[in-house]
Amino acid sequence: MDRHTLAIVSILGSCLDLLGALYLAYDLLGGEHGPLRAVSRGVTYGALFAIGYGLALGPVFGIACGLTHGITLAWEYSAASRGQSHPGFWHDAAASAIRGAGHGIGSASYFGLKFGLIFGAISTLSQIVAYGIGIRPTMHYAPSTRARFSLWQMLLVLNRTAGYGLLGWGCARLVHRPELAIWFGLRVGLVIGVVTLLLSSFSPMIEWGADHVPERWLGVFGVVLIFCGFALQSVQYWAVLLDVPLR
Numbered sequence: 001m002d003r004h005t006l007a008i009v010s011i012l013g014s015c016l017d018l019l020g021a022l023y024l025a026y027d028l029l030g031g032e033h034g035p036l037r038a039v040s041r042g043v044t045y046g047a048l049f050a051i052g053y054g055l056a057l058g059p060v061f062g063i064a065c066g067l068t069h070g071i072t073l074a075w076e077y078s079a080a081s082r083g084q085s086h087p088g089f090w091h092d093a094a095a096s097a098i099r100g101a102g103h104g105i106g107s108a109s110y111f112g113l114k115f116g117l118i119f120g121a122i123s124t125l126s127q128i129v130a131y132g133i134g135i136r137p138t139m140h141y142a143p144s145t146r147a148r149f150s151l152w153q154m155l156l157v158l159n160r161t162a163g164y165g166l167l168g169w170g171c172a173r174l175v176h177r178p179e180l181a182i183w184f185g186l187r188v189g190l191v192i193g194v195v196t197l198l199l200s201s202f203s204p205m206i207e208w209g210a211d212h213v214p215e216r217w218l219g220v221f222g223v224v225l226i227f228c229g230f231a232l233q234s235v236q237y238w239a240v241l242l243d244v245p246l247r
Contacts (some may be wrong), residue, residue: 046070
């Protein structure tokens with residue numbers, strides 16, 4: 001067994017423990033619009049983005065984007081649930097910068113600091129422009145028990161796919177890695193597009209759950225996650241106990 005794989009399994013177990021503890025705390029202390037509801041949103045969105053990006057682009061990209069997207073989406077969706085759909089320019093700029101930092105850190109793991117700085121800065125600016133013309137995660141905020149698919153949504157996803165694909169290709173050319181430019185551009189564009197499509201389609205169900213799922217159910221779910229996290233964390237000890245060779 002590779003020691004890096006073992007470390008990732010243990011980290012994932014710790015994350016599940018944290019997620020489960022938050023859901024369990026929500027069950028004990030949650031309110032309709034209290035801070036635990038926002039934290040629960042953030043951890044849920046963050047985990048989904050981390051899994052989606054991490055499986056296709058690596059753990060560094062997944063963790064960086066999971067953290068930054070979780071924080072900002074919890075912030076924005078919590079505000080939207082209270083009727084604050086357009087909090088202002090500086091809020092939009094801050095959310096864009098946080099998500100851009102996640103993209104920058106994740107992409108830097110491939111081609112270095114210069115690449116990450118350029119990729120993150122352009123990502124931030126493009127998101128600020130999108131906010132300025134009314135394109136934001138909460139633009140069609142409507143909690144529902146069903147997933148949402150629309151032509152407008154598909155057009156936005158295609159635009160995001162093409163935009164990040166071109167950005168990845170261009171940044172790779174700028175840092176003198178032309179042999180990897182097309183590969184990275186296609187990969188990052190498709191992954192960001194697919195994850196955006198899935199999350200935007202199922203976010204109405206997540207939001208409906210945040211507002212309507214009984215708190216006791218969330219507590220039970222939290223306990224299940226804690227047991228899963230404990231099982232994953234114990235893998236490292238079983239590896240030692242069973243003398244599994246590490247490399």
